[in-house]
Amino acid sequence: MSQVLTDSEIAELTARPKQLPIRWRTRLNLRQRNGDAHRRRDLPLGNDAESFVIKCRQSAINPLDFSIVLVYLDKAKNLYRLLRCNGKHPSQHTNRWERQQGQNGHTFGPCFHIHQATQRYQEADLEIDGFAQLTEAYSDYDSALEYFIRISGCVDPEPRTPSSADLFGGV
Amino acid sequence: MDTETLEREFKQKVCDQVRLNAEGLNRYVIHQPFTFDDGDHFVVVLKQEQGNWVFTDEGHTLMHVQYDDIDLEHGTRASLLDSTLSAFALENRSGELRIPVPQGRFGDALYSFLQALNKIADLDFLTRERVHTMFLEDARAVIGKVVPESRRVFEYHDPQRDPDRNYLVDCRINTTVRPNFVFFINSDSHCQNATIVCHQYEKWSVHFRATGIFEDQTKINRRALAQFSDVAYKQFPSLGSEDRIRAYFADVVRGET
Numbered sequence: 001m002s003q004v005l006t007d008s009e010i011a012e013l014t015a016r017p018k019q020l021p022i023r024w025r026t027r028l029n030l031r032q033r034n035g036d037a038h039r040r041r042d043l044p045l046g047n048d049a050e051s052f053v054i055k056c057r058q059s060a061i062n063p064l065d066f067s068i069v070l071v072y073l074d075k076a077k078n079l080y081r082l083l084r085c086n087g088k089h090p091s092q093h094t095n096r097w098e099r100q101q102g103q104n105g106h107t108f109g110p111c112f113h114i115h116q117a118t119q120r121y122q123e124a125d126l127e128i129d130g131f132a133q134l135t136e137a138y139s140d141y142d143s144a145l146e147y148f149i150r151i152s153g154c155v156d157p158e159p160r161t162p163s164s165a166d167l168f169g170g171v
Numbered sequence: 172m173d174t175e176t177l178e179r180e181f182k183q184k185v186c187d188q189v190r191l192n193a194e195g196l197n198r199y200v201i202h203q204p205f206t207f208d209d210g211d212h213f214v215v216v217l218k219q220e221q222g223n224w225v226f227t228d229e230g231h232t233l234m235h236v237q238y239d240d241i242d243l244e245h246g247t248r249a250s251l252l253d254s255t256l257s258a259f260a261l262e263n264r265s266g267e268l269r270i271p272v273p274q275g276r277f278g279d280a281l282y283s284f285l286q287a288l289n290k291i292a293d294l295d296f297l298t299r300e301r302v303h304t305m306f307l308e309d310a311r312a313v314i315g316k317v318v319p320e321s322r323r324v325f326e327y328h329d330p331q332r333d334p335d336r337n338y339l340v341d342c343r344i345n346t347t348v349r350p351n352f353v354f355f356i357n358s359d360s361h362c363q364n365a366t367i368v369c370h371q372y373e374k375w376s377v378h379f380r381a382t383g384i385f386e387d388q389t390k391i392n393r394r395a396l397a398q399f400s401d402v403a404y405k406q407f408p409s410l411g412s413e414d415r416i417r418a419y420f421a422d423v424v425r426g427e428t
Contacts, residue, residue: 062229
């Protein structure tokens with residue numbers, strides 16, 4: 001049975017250092033085509049009782065429709081989606097909790113947006129990462145992946161040098 | 172195409188919140204209020220291909236439903252997906268869901284498409300616990316198709332040696348040669364338990380053969396799997412190989428294995 005994660009637990013889990021393996025970019029490369037309408041790659045991190053997985057998904061028809069997800073698995077192997085960098089899928093997003101509260105601006109898009117786990121969504125029996133905010137921090141899958149790595153506590157064994165980063169749009 | 176007329180038809184057939192945005196040549200994005208559980212709205216695109224109009228989700232729906240590694244190729248979820256696609260005349264083209272627009276009936280096609288997407292989005296409501304239950308039901312159903320009721324006992328225990336039901340066998344199949352004990356294994360603990368049960372029956376000098384059917388053998392702890400392999404006569408890594416499972420149990424019933 002999943003537990004409700006508090007906002008401080010979510011922040012701690014997201015920021016907790018997670019060592020990436022070498023050649024992680026290759027392992028999360030979604031360029032290979034196999035004829036399916038979407039491609040997927042998973043990268044498990046850690047073998048402890050608690051662990052994390054980075055899940056990458058991308059539509060083969062619309063490359064701007066992608067998701068890069070940080071999943072936390074607790075000791076009982078319950079899954080919690082902590083963070084999700086979404087692409088610009090051709091549809092809107094509605095923050096359901098904010099809509100229920102009668103707040104303005106609960107629906108937006110299509111645009112690049114980031115889903116974040118929140119305590120209030122879990123307590124309201126909504127999806128843990130149902131809250132999302134639009135972002136201009138990335139503009140395609142590759143730049144989203146670099147941004148995701150920066151904000152998800154991942155420790156890159158092969159950080160890009162400033163000069164190589166320039167080749168990738170300054171990410 | 173007269174987009175204003177079309178949008179009016181969509182509003183009339185579906186709801187007032189439907190909007191139509193032209194994006195690209197002969198490609199229109201349909202904005203509508205229906206969402207996945209996480210608040211992302213369904214992707215609905217109307218586009219023309221080789222002179223024919225189709226609604227498509229451009230592969231988004233199944234990608235979204237499978238964030239949590241939901242298996243849509245086997246078991247109950249696969250059956251539910253197939254029956255939904257069939258009921259609403261949708262095509263699944265390697266993960267892209269599509270519905271053609273018949274004879275200019277755009278509103279009707281959109282209505283059916285949204286209904287189908289709603290049902291498919293519900294597939295991820297099925298919790299892990301529920302899926303485990305489904306696995307047990309699916310596994311029992313496979314046995315039930317091949318083994319006559321008079322020859323099988325689900326949740327078998329030995330009434331003399333084990334009156335407290337401490338050593339349950341998921342299914343005992345009686346044959347003319349020796350009983351076959353079948354275990355439906357969906358977790359490490361169930362795998363370990365199956366091993367213990369087999370050792371106990373061996374200790375009681377019961378002659379039997381053990382068969383394991385796994386929900387997903389790749390997810391079982393290696394040590395637990397190795398221990399079970401020591402006592403099992405036959406193992407099936409998942410229900411995906413149903414034809415082979417049925418053939419095997421047909422042989423068991425005939426006393427040929």
